Amino acid sequence: MCGIVGLFAKTPEVEANxxxxxxxxxHEMSDRGPDSAGVAFYRNPVxxxxxxxxxxxxxxxxxxxxxxxxxxxxxxxxKHVERRGNHAVVVAHADAVRAExxxxxxxxxxxxxxxxxxxEIYKEVGRPEAxxxxxxxxxxxxxxxxxxxxxxxxxxxxxxxxHPFSTGLDLCLVHNGSLSNHNGLRRMLRREGVRFQTENDxxxxxxxxxxxxxxxxxxxxxxxxxxxxxxxxxxxxxGTRDGFAxxxxxxxCKPAVLAETDEWVAMSSEYRSIATLPGAEKAVAWEPAPAxxxxxxxxxx
Amino acid sequence: MATATDIEVVDLAVTPLRELxxxxxxxxxxxxxxxxxxxxxxxxxxxxGIDAELDVVIEGHTGYYxxxxxxxxxxxxxxxxxxxxxxxxxxGRIHVKGNASQACAATGRGGLVVVDGNASSRCGISxxxxxxxxxxxxxxxxxxxxxxxxxxxxxxxxxxxxxxxYETHIYVRxxxxxxxxxxxxxxxxxxxxxELGRLLEAAGADAKVDEFxxxxxARQLYTFNIDNAGAY
Numbered sequence: 438m439c440g441i442v443g444l445f446a447k448t449p450e451v452e453a454n455x456x457x458x459x460x461x462x463x464h465e466m467s468d469r470g471p472d473s474a475g476v477a478f479y480r481n482p483v484x485x486x487x488x489x490x491x492x493x494x495x496x497x498x499x500x501x502x503x504x505x506x507x508x509x510x511x512x513x514x515x516k517h518v519e520r521r522g523n524h525a526v527v528v529a530h531a532d533a534v535r536a537e538x539x540x541x542x543x544x545x546x547x548x549x550x551x552x553x554x555x556x557e558i559y560k561e562v563g564r565p566e567a568x569x570x571x572x573x574x575x576x577x578x579x580x581x582x583x584x585x586x587x588x589x590x591x592x593x594x595x596x597x598x599x600h601p602f603s604t605g606l607d608l609c610l611v612h613n614g615s616l617s618n619h620n621g622l623r624r625m626l627r628r629e630g631v632r633f634q635t636e637n638d639x640x641x642x643x644x645x646x647x648x649x650x651x652x653x654x655x656x657x658x659x660x661x662x663x664x665x666x667x668x669x670x671x672x673x674x675x676g677t678r679d680g681f682a683x684x685x686x687x688x689x690c691k692p693a694v695l696a697e698t699d700e701w702v703a704m705s706s707e708y709r710s711i712a713t714l715p716g717a718e719k720a721v722a723w724e725p726a727p728a729x730x731x732x733x734x735x736x737x738x
Numbered sequence: 739m740a741t742a743t744d745i746e747v748v749d750l751a752v753t754p755l756r757e758l759x760x761x762x763x764x765x766x767x768x769x770x771x772x773x774x775x776x777x778x779x780x781x782x783x784x785x786x787g788i789d790a791e792l793d794v795v796i797e798g799h800t801g802y803y804x805x806x807x808x809x810x811x812x813x814x815x816x817x818x819x820x821x822x823x824x825x826x827x828x829x830g831r832i833h834v835k836g837n838a839s840q841a842c843a844a845t846g847r848g849g850l851v852v853v854d855g856n857a858s859s860r861c862g863i864s865x866x867x868x869x870x871x872x873x874x875x876x877x878x879x880x881x882x883x884x885x886x887x888x889x890x891x892x893x894x895x896x897x898x899x900x901x902x903x904y905e906t907h908i909y910v911r912x913x914x915x916x917x918x919x920x921x922x923x924x925x926x927x928x929x930x931x932x933e934l935g936r937l938l939e940a941a942g943a944d945a946k947v948d949e950f951x952x953x954x955x956a957r958q959l960y961t962f963n964i965d966n967a968g969a970y
Contacts (some may be wrong), residue, residue, distance in 0.1 A: 708839070709820075722837060723856070
């Protein structure tokens, strides 16, 4: 099954309370995906040339300060480390290529969940309500956020197999559905130099999007190629630096509801998530048409 | 002792869903006739399988398959309905005051389903005798493999309307994005005008019979054609 939620703020009030508004939406989707949960928040962008990294280590007592100090000596880093559950956000004073290469070389046991200017990805196995508490999701602000509750069908229940999947700098993907040609695509993408951590089908879709973006496709072109080359069922919610996009496969049998008010744009697998939002009763609600890209982006100040 | 005029209120925030549905099933052999269900909060399978002349009002949004397999009862949903509302309805009436999600009244065999808002894709898929009136628009692939019954759409219809249709009367007031295989526009005869008028009145729809166009089966896909005998 799986559940997807997304929330895009149109006012400073919604931005300030983004986590407190997204958490009940995610909780409503617990029945659709009880085995793992995850979110991507876009918040507190770092200055240009710096890279915000969300890192994960299986040991909850991992010494993130030691990692930060070593990173500071190598490339420079912000003083503060923000810990959430077994994840931590560190800001490297280097571009993403150098920052990620440094982590991989010096801390191979640390997983990089996301990299970019604004994105933070948190994900873990277990019930969504436990995830919301452990990662203190309600305290997060942000311009927009995506969330996922997973009911695994294609591959193992692991942190790495949970959503969202990073698809590049400040880009991520959550997915409800299943892909049937992911093994062939994974082989093709490996030849193109895309790396994979799991046997998960969604990771292949994420890798596919990463590859197309690397080749210079716009988001519309990426989505057109997905519709052409991915076999299976999907509702995709795609996070970008400035907003999010929704696309469903040409048959569109995986659910999706969109709703919009003057304060927010919300997306969910079921309306009951959206009903938790203030002003939901006045929202314009609709189900997105098949094979059609819907996108909201904020203008950068 | 409960009398026929009492309204039985069930709060799904405290009563388990299975208990509610069991009580509604037990009502076939007596008990309260009027029910009000509060705090549905989008739960799936609310009021499924009723087999009695009950009047059930659901105060809020429902999840998947609300009032599925309904027989005899009148079920009103004062909100939006999730996937498959009124699936396989046998008789009675289901009224959705908000929007309905995909596969509204799928495989329904009888009764009336009214949607005040829009219905999403695959509305009336494989319908087998149910009457459906949607006051707004319907999504793509509606009436797919529809076998009998009537689908009335006061707004617009999405792509591939009536794909692989057998025998169902489809009336659309607005535009049709595209017709599916073997679905064609057909003449609105006196019989159809009477049928449409009756349904618009039953649903309380503010529309005139003359504003509608009728669609139905070209009967090229499912009927046996002697010229094709060699293919069997």
